[in-house]
Amino acid sequence: EKKLLCHIYTRPEELSIYTELYITEGGTAEVNDEHEVRQIETASRKPDRPEITIRQEDLFKASPERDDQIRTVLTKGVAGIGKTVITQKYSLDWAEDKANQDIQFIFPFTFRELNVLNEEKFSLVGLVHHFFTEIEEAGICSLEDFRVVFIFDGLDECRLPLNFHKTTILTDPRKSTSVDVLLINLIRGKLLPSAHLWITTRPAAANQIPHDYVDMVTEVRGFTDPQKEEYFRKRFRDEEQASRIISHIKTSRTLHIMCHIPVFCWITATVLENVLKTREGGELPKTLTEIYIHFLVVQAKVKKVKYDGGDETDPHWSPENRKVIESLGKLAFDQLQKGNLIFYESDLTECGIDIRAASVYSGVFTQIFKEERGLYQDKVFCFIHLTVQEFLAALHVHLTFINSGLNLMEEQQTTSMWSKLFNKSNLQTLQKSAVDKALQSPNGHLDLFLRFLLGLSLQTNQTLLRGLLTQTGSSSQTNQTLLREKIINLFHCLNELNDGSLVEEIQQSLRSGRLSRDKLSPAQWSALVFILLSSEKDLDVFDLKKYSASEEALLRLLPVVEASNKALLTHCNLSERVYKALSSVLGSQCSSMIELDLSYNSLENSELEFLSSGLKNPQCKLNTLRLSQCNLSVKSFEALSSVLCSSRLRELDLSCNNIWDSEVKLLSSGLESPQCTLNMLRLSHCNLSERSCEALSSALSSQSSSLKELDLNNNSLQDSGVKCLSVSLQSPHCTLETLRLSGCFLSERSCEALSSVLSSQSSSLRELDLSNNDLKDSGVKLLSTALQSPHWKLNTLRSDQRIFFSSNDVTNQLKLIKCEFFPFIFVS
Incomplete structure (x- = not known):
């Protein structure tokens, strides 16, 4: 049977040197509206962690870990990361019989094409026939009879009103309606439920589709x-x-x-x-600015030689070329301010660009400005990448200021006589306006634009643009006072200005070890943050004392804390405002922190309440929290109980806190929650009594218990407390594998209860610490009898007494792999 290749625009040039990209499973469809270069830089600072990679041909195949079928896949990735190329490679491999031969039809759409059909009405079959005439010519009018994959590329470019809450239900693929209603019902699974859907998007638009309708979220990671x-x-x-x-x-x-x-x-x-x-x-x-200037020059040369019939030695900045770049720069800047990456005829008309001229631009500057046509003949325009648009936008602002004195970065764009006569060459005013505007953006959408704008002020870069710039600006002192008091992104701007003086100053302090003693200015703190975040070494452990054990230092270094795997903030005397800031860091989707040590800080008031909101945030990745000797109060335990019910915590250290029985009850209620994921709990030196064991026993025998290790060392539990714990240790729901009872005032009576546990079929204990207790030989003999049980699972036992083994049962003797602090005594 001959298979139809319905539609692939062209075989992209990139496929000839195609480098396999990773599609990784996991993540959520939550919105991330940070500038995508920020996302790339953040990702580069994170250590590589194991991820589930998916081959394209396995995209819709159910894995052994999941029973349900995969119908809809949402693939995220920043602009230019390769989402479109991956979908084209998927289609090409299918068409060339290299993969996915169980699929009969692949229908690739782009949202750019669908946008221009906003006023039209189609049935699903009619829409397919409209774009893929081969299907209509083959007389195929029923898609239900085939295994079909729909690809919808570029959700972030969708201008259709995708209202999933108010759209009428449609189940008939032959009934006509608007394109947005067709899409919504197809995604919902009401329309052609047997079809598979693959949707690609940039991260900022991922939440346009409710997560209930997405079976798997994947991400294109880009090049390793x-x-x-x-x-x-x-x-x-x-x-x-x-x-x-x-x-x-x-x-x-x-x-x-x-x-x-x-x-x-x-x-x-x-x-x-x-x-x-x-x-x-x-x-x-x-620098980025140099790269993009050279890129622009290369394209101008290509146009001059290939299209204008000139020679490679001819000046490439002809008046015509200058006009083209000025027009494209204006379009880039105006649309960047509106947040648009694709443009239609109406957008170009608003910017004063004639549509016929735009077609000429896209013909000769194809590597900068593209014209795309779907099978529907309306034209769509875009720059080849967001960064090209940002560079041209910066160039437009720079040229406008140099040539006319007009500052496009000011709200009131006026041109004074003073600027016309004297200030054309002084770029500091423009740069200050741009810096201030960039700092007002919460998601950093002007960060890269600002880097380009500042980079263009360098004389060396202006030399590269000679012929395009009719005048040049002075940049000798623009970086001396303006940038050093600004935030981290501005150090990237200093890089574009080739100024590394401030960074080098801090690096010398780091090398000399003076940093913890020196009093740093705000600019120097920012430089330190930039250095630490730019380090090629993984940010594993952040220790505040290495820099300065002060609140001011911590607040200024929060971006480094956020990027680190482990934060050591012990003995720092932190206030409530720091805990609010830490909570924000913990709840950030960019946070890498998996371990936080706040030991030896006072948390007796509302500090833990502030922290708990970050710990309970679904974005929080923390799995280890250390709060040793923190003067915890009832308020603290109320907050902790709530955290245990809704966090990813695996390890909690509360050692050396004076904990009352009522507070243990609060803690235990959290441990009993079905959502609790805690594996390790440390409660040594906490003044616990035998009554505390009742609450802990209830938690250990809870059906949802997940605890694997419990440290109760140096608490006055006594025999009655251990007897209470022993009941829960024999529960089939108890998962505890390690129990530490060193220095708990136990006698031989505790051994009787523990012997019963060790010989119990349902016990999970692998390690038991009974050191520093007065068990006597008689107590240890009781433990020895449990060794005869076929259910004995213990492999580590700590005690101060001798243990007696029967020499008649060598097999069971070998079950005890490691006995510490006491000798073996064999008896016949």
Whole structure:
């Protein structure tokens, strides 16, 4: 049977040097509206963790871990990460009989195409016939008879009103309605429930589809470090040239991080290939601004030679080219302010661009500005990547200020006579406005635009643009006073300005060990944060005392705390405002923290209440919390009980706190919650009594108990307390494997109860610590009798007394793998 390849636009150039991208399972469809370069930089700081990778051909196949069928997959990824290429590769492999031969039809759509049908009405079958005429020509009018995959690429570009709460139900694939109603019912599963759906989106738009209708969320991670090298070695067949380029990219932290994005790898390769041809032995560009200026120059040269019939030595910035770039820059800036990445005829008209001229631009500047046509003939325009739009937007703002004195970054865009006559060349006013505006953005959407704008002020970069700039601006002192008092992103701007003086100053303090003694200015704190976050080493342990055990230091270093796996904040005398800030860090989706040590800080008031909101946040990844000697109060335990019911905590250390029986009850109620995930609880030196054991016993025998290790060392539990615990230890619901009872004032009477536990079929105990108790030999003999039981599972036992084994049962003697602190006595 001949299979129809319904629709693949073209075979992309990227597929000829295709480097396999990872699709990873997991995550949520929650919104992340941070600037995507920030997301890439954040991801680069996190240590690699095991993730479930999925091959494209297995996307809709149920795994052994999940019984339900996968109908709808939502794939997230930042712009340019390779989402579209992956869907095209999926379709191409199917069409060439390389994969997914159980699928009969793949129908790839883009939301760009569907947007222009907003006023039209179609049935689902009619929509397929409209885009894929081969299906209509083959006389196929019933899709229910086939195994079908619909691909919807670019949810973030959707301009259809996707209202899942108010849309009427539609089940007939032959009934006409609006395109948005068709999509909603297809996603809901009301329409053609047998079909599979693959939807791609940027992270900021992931929540447009309710999670109830998504069976699996995946993410395209972009290139790993080895894949970056693989790409460049495929791109450059000359081994020496490829090695030089790879080595150069590694020397620039910014370029190396950005090459996580495949499109940026392509831009970088295009630029460096050209520079190596034209500048033999010269210095290669190392900042983002330099890369994008060179990219613009390369495209201008291509137009001059290929389309205008010129020579490579001719000036590439002709008046016509200048006009094109100015028009594209204006469009880029106006649409960036509106948050638009794709443009229709109406958008271009608003910016004063003639639609015929736009088609010319997309014909000659195809690597910058693309015109796309779906099978429906309306035109769609976009820049090849968000970063290209941001660069051209910055160039437009820079050119406008240089040429006319007009500051587009100010709310009131007025041009004074003073600026016209004297201030054209002073960029500091423009830069200050841009910095202030960028800092007002909560999600950093102007961060990269700002880096480009500041980078353009460098004389070396203005030299590269000679011919496009009719005048140049002065940049000699713009970075001396303006940027140093600003936040972390501005250090990337300093990089674009090639100014590393402040960073070097702090690095010297770090190397000399003076940092913990020096009083740092706000700018120096920001520099320290930038250095720590830019370090190629994984941010494993953050120890505040290494820098300064003060509240001010902690608040200024919170971005580093957020990026670290483990935070040591002991002996810091922290106030409530710090706990509020820490709560915010714990609840951040960018947080990497899995262990927090707050021991030896006073938490007797509302501190733990503030912290608990972050701990209960679904984004919180913390699994270990240490609160040793923190003067915990009833309020603290109320907060902890609530946290245990709704967090990911696996280990909780409450040692050396004076805990009352009523507070143990509060703790136990949290432990009994079905949502509690705690595996290890430390309560040594807590003045617990035998009455505390009643509450703990209830928690251990709870049907939802998850505790594996319980440390009760150095508490006056006495024999009655252990007897109470022993009942729960024999419960079939008890999962405890390690019990520490050192220094608990136990006698031989406790051994009788524990012997019963050790010989119980339902006991899970593997390790038992009875050291520093007066068990006497008679008590230990009672324990020895349990060794004869076939249900004995213990492999570590600590005691101060001798233990007696019967030499007649060698097999059972070997069950005790490790006995500590006492000798063996064999008796016949």
